[in-house]
Amino acid sequence: xxxxxxxxxxxxxxxxxxxxxxxxxxxxxxxxxxxxxxxxxxxxxxxxxxxxxxxxxxxxxxxxxxxxxxxxxxxxxxxxxxxxxxxxxxxxxxxxxxxxxxxxxxxxxxxxxxxxxxxxxxxxxxxxxxxxxxxxxxxxxxxxxxxxxxxxxxxxxxxxxxxxxxxxxxxxxxxxxxxxxxxxxxxxxxxxxxxxxxxxxxxxxxxxxxxxxxxxxxxxxxxxxxxxxxxxxxxxxxxxxxxxxxxxxxxxxxxxxxxxxxxxxxxxxxxxxxxxxxxxxxxxxxxxxxxxxxxxxxxxxxxxxxxxxxxxxxxxxxxxxxxxxxxxxxxxxxxxxxxxxx
Numbered sequence: 441x442x443x444x445x446x447x448x449x450x451x452x453x454x455x456x457x458x459x460x461x462x463x464x465x466x467x468x469x470x471x472x473x474x475x476x477x478x479x480x481x482x483x484x485x486x487x488x489x490x491x492x493x494x495x496x497x498x499x500x501x502x503x504x505x506x507x508x509x510x511x512x513x514x515x516x517x518x519x520x521x522x523x524x525x526x527x528x529x530x531x532x533x534x535x536x537x538x539x540x541x542x543x544x545x546x547x548x549x550x551x552x553x554x555x556x557x558x559x560x561x562x563x564x565x566x567x568x569x570x571x572x573x574x575x576x577x578x579x580x581x582x583x584x585x586x587x588x589x590x591x592x593x594x595x596x597x598x599x600x601x602x603x604x605x606x607x608x609x610x611x612x613x614x615x616x617x618x619x620x621x622x623x624x625x626x627x628x629x630x631x632x633x634x635x636x637x638x639x640x641x642x643x644x645x646x647x648x649x650x651x652x653x654x655x656x657x658x659x660x661x662x663x664x665x666x667x668x669x670x671x672x673x674x675x676x677x678x679x680x681x682x683x684x685x686x687x688x689x690x691x692x693x694x695x696x697x698x699x700x701x702x703x704x705x706x707x708x709x710x711x712x713x714x715x716x717x718x719x720x721x722x723x724x725x726x727x728x729x730x731x732x733x734x735x736x737x738x739x740x741x742x743x744x745x746x747x748x749x750x751x752x753x754x755x756x757x758x759x760x761x762x763x764x765x766x767x768x769x770x771x772x773x774x775x776x777x778x779x780x781x782x
Contacts, residue, residue, distance in 0.1 A: 672701025696725030733777030
């Protein structure tokens with residue numbers, strides 16, 4: 441009678457005349473097995489097509505060779521593929537390739553604290569968590585379970601409590617604010633997201649300090665990230681429809697989709713970009729490259745950040761220490777038509 445399905449460890453043990461435990465030890469290099477027995481077991485396993493479970497081997501060896509990436513901003517969006525936004529794809533792709541280059545695999549997961557989370561979501565050797573929220577439950581879970589992880593961006597409520605990369609949100613904001621001022625802007629407004637992460641909160645804090653140092657009242661507007669380009673109209677109503685003396689002549693949005701919406705809303709009002717209003721974004725979107733005018737953004741270099749995070753995560757997974765502080769690559773200012781006045 442022909443057996444169906446994949447061969448099991450019991451099949452190999454029966455054919456070799458040994459116990460399943462001996463087969464396991466022979467194939468995984470554990471315990472004490474005579475060389476002749478081990479060679480016979482390996483030969484029979486190859487003949488019948490038996491392959492030990494990768495997960496079982498990993499659990500026995502305390503490592504699976506697997507990293508996990510948790511991109512927290514995706515949790516607050518209405519889709520895992522926000523239109524035009526390539527930052528998350530670049531981060532995930534860069535992390536996956538960097539892990540493979542080091543002999544590891546990478547899996548992208550949502551929120552491992554969900555009650556219906558699959559077993560695999562908690563099976564990685566180490567985790568990379570990007571843009572954690574204030575008092576983020578994911579960091580709490582990993583810390584309590586003593587699972588190695590590195591955070592790209594600090595938990596605003598627990599800054600310095602974990603192994604983290606400083607994304608220098610303050611320096612990013614200063615870079616764009618100084619560019620806008622140098623380009624001729626007198627009254628700059630900032631539009632951030634509503635997520636309570638270090639990127640939004642740090643940028644707001646920087647804006648307040650920057651405006652205060654110039655004797656100005658900071659104009660900061662919080663708009664949900666999920667609104668995308670649709671945020672353009674509410675932003676314009678709040679910032680552009682008031683008295684001309686209070687109207688900003690530059691709007692700096694942290695997200696590229698918000699910036700794209702602002703350009704459209706400003707043009708509907710007869711405002712010329714950049715002559716009447718300059719518009720810029722921190723993290724760009726494809727819309728910023730194809731709109732007329734094109735929109736000035738920052739390149740945050742997510743691929744390089746991902747590689748650094750993977751290197752740190754692997755060190756932690758392999759039981760090594762990671763020297764802190766850690767920092768991400770310096771951003772690059774990409775000047776385009778929306779801030780270039782003749």
